[in-house]
Amino acid sequence: MDTRERxxxxxxxxxxxxxxxxxxxxxxxKEANVAKASLYQHxxxxxxxxxxYLTVTGNETxxxxxAHIAKYKTPKEKVLATFDFLAKFIKQTEFxxxxxxxVAAEVPHENEKVRSLIRKQKNGxxxxxxxxxxxxHKESLSxxxxxxxxxxxxxxxVHRDLWPIRTARKTVEKLV
Amino acid sequence: MDTRERxxxxxxxxxxxxxxxxxxxxxxxKEANVAKASLYQHxxxxxxxxxxYLTVTGNETxxxxxAHIAKYKTPKEKVLATFDFLAKFIKQTEFxxxxxxxVAAEVPHENEKVRSLIRKQKNGxxxxxxxxxxxxHKESLSxxxxxxxxxxxxxxxVHRDLWPIRTARKTVEKLV
Amino acid sequence: MDTRERxxxxxxxxxxxxxxxxxxxxxxxKEANVAKASLYQHxxxxxxxxxxYLTVTGNETxxxxxAHIAKYKTPKEKVLATFDFLAKFIKQTEFxxxxxxxVAAEVPHENEKVRSLIRKQKNGxxxxxxxxxxxxHKESLSxxxxxxxxxxxxxxxVHRDLWPIRTARKTVEKLV
Amino acid sequence: MDTRERxxxxxxxxxxxxxxxxxxxxxxxKEANVAKASLYQHxxxxxxxxxxYLTVTGNETxxxxxAHIAKYKTPKEKVLATFDFLAKFIKQTEFxxxxxxxVAAEVPHENEKVRSLIRKQKNGxxxxxxxxxxxxHKESLSxxxxxxxxxxxxxxxVHRDLWPIRTARKTVEKLV
DNA sequence: CATGAATGAGTATTCATTCAT
DNA sequence: AATGAATGAATACTCATTCAT
Numbered sequence: 001m002d003t004r005e006r007x008x009x010x011x012x013x014x015x016x017x018x019x020x021x022x023x024x025x026x027x028x029x030k031e032a033n034v035a036k037a038s039l040y041q042h043x044x045x046x047x048x049x050x051x052x053y054l055t056v057t058g059n060e061t062x063x064x065x066x067a068h069i070a071k072y073k074t075p076k077e078k079v080l081a082t083f084d085f086l087a088k089f090i091k092q093t094e095f096x097x098x099x100x101x102x103v104a105a106e107v108p109h110e111n112e113k114v115r116s117l118i119r120k121q122k123n124g125x126x127x128x129x130x131x132x133x134x135x136x137h138k139e140s141l142s143x144x145x146x147x148x149x150x151x152x153x154x155x156x157x158v159h160r161d162l163w164p165i166r167t168a169r170k171t172v173e174k175l176v
Numbered sequence: 177m178d179t180r181e182r183x184x185x186x187x188x189x190x191x192x193x194x195x196x197x198x199x200x201x202x203x204x205x206k207e208a209n210v211a212k213a214s215l216y217q218h219x220x221x222x223x224x225x226x227x228x229y230l231t232v233t234g235n236e237t238x239x240x241x242x243a244h245i246a247k248y249k250t251p252k253e254k255v256l257a258t259f260d261f262l263a264k265f266i267k268q269t270e271f272x273x274x275x276x277x278x279v280a281a282e283v284p285h286e287n288e289k290v291r292s293l294i295r296k297q298k299n300g301x302x303x304x305x306x307x308x309x310x311x312x313h314k315e316s317l318s319x320x321x322x323x324x325x326x327x328x329x330x331x332x333x334v335h336r337d338l339w340p341i342r343t344a345r346k347t348v349e350k351l352v
Numbered sequence: 353m354d355t356r357e358r359x360x361x362x363x364x365x366x367x368x369x370x371x372x373x374x375x376x377x378x379x380x381x382k383e384a385n386v387a388k389a390s391l392y393q394h395x396x397x398x399x400x401x402x403x404x405y406l407t408v409t410g411n412e413t414x415x416x417x418x419a420h421i422a423k424y425k426t427p428k429e430k431v432l433a434t435f436d437f438l439a440k441f442i443k444q445t446e447f448x449x450x451x452x453x454x455v456a457a458e459v460p461h462e463n464e465k466v467r468s469l470i471r472k473q474k475n476g477x478x479x480x481x482x483x484x485x486x487x488x489h490k491e492s493l494s495x496x497x498x499x500x501x502x503x504x505x506x507x508x509x510v511h512r513d514l515w516p517i518r519t520a521r522k523t524v525e526k527l528v
Numbered sequence: 529m530d531t532r533e534r535x536x537x538x539x540x541x542x543x544x545x546x547x548x549x550x551x552x553x554x555x556x557x558k559e560a561n562v563a564k565a566s567l568y569q570h571x572x573x574x575x576x577x578x579x580x581y582l583t584v585t586g587n588e589t590x591x592x593x594x595a596h597i598a599k600y601k602t603p604k605e606k607v608l609a610t611f612d613f614l615a616k617f618i619k620q621t622e623f624x625x626x627x628x629x630x631v632a633a634e635v636p637h638e639n640e641k642v643r644s645l646i647r648k649q650k651n652g653x654x655x656x657x658x659x660x661x662x663x664x665h666k667e668s669l670s671x672x673x674x675x676x677x678x679x680x681x682x683x684x685x686v687h688r689d690l691w692p693i694r695t696a697r698k699t700v701e702k703l704v
Numbered sequence: 705c706a707t708g709a710a711t712g713a714g715t716a717t718t719c720a721t722t723c724a725t
Numbered sequence: 726a727a728t729g730a731a732t733g734a735a736t737a738c739t740c741a742t743t744c745a746t
Contacts (some may be wrong), residue, residue, distance in 0.1 A: 003706085019282065021197045025741055035707045037744085046741065096285065104334055105281030108194060109272060115334075122334055143343045151327035158280055158291075158298055167319045175350065179730075201716060211732045213718075218730090222716065355727085371634065373549045377720060387728045389723085398720065448637065456686055457633030460546060461624060467686075474686055495695045503679030510632055510643075510650055519671045526703065531709075553737060563711045565739075570709090574737065 004042045006032045012053045016099050020050055020106045050103065051117060057099055058121040062128070069132065076176045078132045079145060083152065083169045090156050090165055097157035101150065125149060133176075141175055148172055180218045182208045188229045192275050196226055196282050226279065227293060233275055234297040238304070245308065252352045254308045255321060259328065259345045266332050266341055273333035277326065301325060309352075317351055324348055356394045358384045364405045368451050372402055372458045402455065403469060409451055410473040414480070421484065428528045430484045431497060435504065435521045442508050442517055449509035453502065477501060485528075493527055500524055532570045534560045540581045544627050548578055548634045578631065579645060585627055586649040590656070597660065604704045606660045607673060611680065611697045618684050618693055625685035629678065653677060661704075669703055676700055 001009070010032035014023040025046060029036050043049040068085045069078045089095065096102070100118045107114045129142035129149075152168035177185070186208035190199040201222060205212050219225040244261045245254045265271065272278070276294045283290045305318035305325075328344035353361070362384035366375040377398060381388050395401040420437045421430045441447065448454070452470045459466045481494035481501075504520035529537070538560035542551040553574060557564050571577040596613045597606045617623070624630070628646045635642045657670035657677075680696035 018284065019197075021282070022284065024739075026739090036742090037708075038706055040742070041705070097281065101330060101334070102281045105273070105278045106195060106197070108198060119335055122331070143339070144347045147327035147331055147340060147343055147347070148323060150331055151323040154277060154330055155298070155323055155326055158277070159295060160291075163319070164323060167323055171320045171323070171347070171351065175347065200714075202714085212716095213733080214731050216717065217732095220717095370636065371549075373634070374636065376718075378718085388721090389729070390727055392721070393726070449633065453682060453686070454633045457625070457630045458547060458549070460550060471687055474683070495691070496699045499676060499679035499683055499692060499695055499699070502683055503675040506629060506682055507650070507675055507678055510629070511647060512643075515671070516675060519675055523672045523675070523699070523703065527699065552735075554735080564737095565712080566710050568738065572738095 003034055003038055007034055007039050007042060007049070008052060008056065011049050012057060015050065015053055016057075016096055016102075017094065020103055047111075047114070050107075050114065054100065054103065054114070054117050054121070058117075058124070062121075062124055065128070075132050075134075075136045075138070079129070079172060079176055080169065082129075082132075082145075082149065083165060083172060086149065086152055086168075087162065087165045090153075090162060095157070098150070098153040101154060122146070122150070138176065144175060145172060179210055179214055183210055183215050183218055184225070184228060184232065187225050188233060191226065191229055192233075192272055192278070193270060196279055223287075223290070226290065230276065230279065230290070230293050230297070234293075234300070238297075238300055241304070251308050251310075251312045251314070255305070255348060255352055256345065258305075258308075258321075258325065259341060259348060262325065262328055262344075263338065263341045266329075266338060271333070274326070274329040277330055298322070298326070314352065320351060321348060355386055355390055359386055359391055359394060360401070360404060360408065363401050364409060367402065367405055368409075368448055368454075369446065372455055399463075399466070402459075402466065406452065406455065406466070406469050406473070410469075410476070414473075414476055417480070427484050427486075427488045427490070431481070431524060431528055432521065434481075434484075434497075434501065435517060435524060438501065438504055438520075439514065439517045442505075442514060447509070450502070450505040453506060474498070474502070490528065496527060497524060531562055531566055535562055535567050535570055536577070536580060536584065539577050540585060543578065543581055544585075544624055544630070545622065548631055575639075575642070578642065582628065582631065582642070582645050582649070586645075586652070590649075590652055593656070603660050603662075603664045603666070607657070607700060607704055608697065610657075610660075610673075610677065611693060611700060614677065614680055614696075615690065615693045618681075618690060623685070626678070626681040629682055650674070650678070666704065672703060673700060 007028065011023070011028050014028060014031070025036070025039065028049075029039050032039075039049075043052065065082065065085055069081045072078045072081045100121050103114065104118050109115065126142055126146045129145045130139045133139050133141055133145075148168040148171055152165045155164040156162060183204065187199070187204050190204060190207065201212065201215065204225075205215050208215075215225075219228065241258065241261055245257045248254045248257045276297050279290065280294050285291065302318055302322045305321045306315045309315050309317055309321075324344040324347055328341045331340040332338060359380065363375070363380050366380060366383070377388070377391065380401075381391050384391075391401075395404065417434065417437055421433045424430045424433045452473050455466065456470050461467065478494055478498045481497045482491045485491050485493055485497075500520040500523055504517045507516040508514060535556065539551070539556050542556060542559065553564065553567065556577075557567050560567075567577075571580065593610065593613055597609045600606045600609045628649050631642065632646050637643065654670055654674045657673045658667045661667050661669055661673075676696040676699055680693045683692040684690060
């Protein structure tokens, strides 16, 4: 694995596990086994590293979510599969909530660069729901599902339990 | 206003506006106009200040929410009033999401003291919904409403807009 | 026990156990169960408390040492009894070296007030040895014994063992 | 002189002159003319700086002591030369006792890392005496001489005078 | 392209002491 | 005589970033 990739992977892991502010540059370079100046060569600032982390994981998440729902046929099945995808994600022992929402709580709200990136990713989820619901002409439900999606993510972290995902799924079944 | 109150008010304002980690003790004492050692006389550590902030604002929020819904009669009206309360809260120019969920994203997951406080507050909301729904024997809906409640809070912050609260309200109307 | 005495006893215990610099005024007042201003009423500064501690324990030590050697008749017996007294003192589980020599290592050498107090106490020991040796006209040995006395104290602390006191006693037997 | 050396030299000088606890990191960096973070790059904590100081000065002291006694032939001459070495050391205007014994009085007794380092250095002196005395089969005297060695160091500091070293030397002459 | 020593501004916390009540 | 809140200066330590090699 090359230097840049090693830095990014390490940063991604640590940012998610410990939070962005709590992860120091020194820990990243130590665990990635690179020199300090190498990191700054590839990422001019810690924020650039954050932005790249958000972009990459955002794309990866959407990609695997799309791959997962592709296995299902009807819109309702696809929608429910989205929440099963979530359940699988939450069951990981290293589950620590949504990387985007976590970062949102850590960066100052003046930071439009990062905040718009977060919005962009969330809008992708909204669009994905709309896409799924289009065949049955229920696009108007997409934002309601998106709310339940984020709710499931955030509250399962707070309560350290799976019940919120089951609750969200129950509501979804009623709605669609 | 006495010293302790001035410290707590200032800390509450800054923790909410900038986040807990991004707010230094130095800024708190400067804006509260107290000496550093005075702060530590009242709050042995920054974490104690955080805990007091969460406890106080949690109690205040629940109190004013209860006062707000008391004006309504039927369970459905009460439930919808909860989301109107939220809308009013979100409309503040200084709105910055839910203080509890923000802190949850900032403190390490080892910090059981703080995390249990957050869970406790959220369980208060769940219990409040159950209480409202009891007369019409729909307590089973309480967690679904709670999810929409937190969803409205978190996503309206991310998108810096009121639409999530309207969306959540729409779902609630369907459910109850 | 009255306030002043309670303060002094607590300070004495803590200064000896933890060192002078490592013992804060706050710990003293807390463990002595007195108000901060009460301490400053009785002892205008921490240094005054130190001086009183040294004076009192110095007097007490000399008194009990004199009481111990009074039981013995011949000069040689008395001298050896001095080292047995030391052994008993060192055997205490709370043994932490010589309170005077410990303080000597902690206060800056500009502090003549404290340093002269330490010298004064040590000169008392030298004089006591001379007194013991006078009947057999061996006063000239007094400083040699005093050196072995302090050596036994300091090295038994460093090595956390009793062998230095036995070694010192062996030398003393040869000398007298 | 490079940074690390400048830090260590300054710390050594200040630790010896003022004591370990009374010397702040800020004073060290100011007098060494380095940035705070530079110090922490080289020495992860103040205690690491202390340990390095003790190790280096311990080695240097033993080396120059060995060099000094190498000039003498008979065991008795060598032993007496040890105390002359001490006299030379004590005559320095900046004499402030034994750096090891000073530190021993300052660090809490839980600090085994530092305390074992001190014991190790002192055991080196004991071994050196045994080594000198071996040719005349008087190794059994080594601990007695070691006690007088430490006694000379400590009491000459307390009394700010050379007489203790002469007294110790006198006893040594009788013993060997 | 990679290195790691150096930096200045920051962090939370503790100190002995004072002062109004 | 006793109280305890308030203080300013100090403590050890960490941060993201720069720069000469």
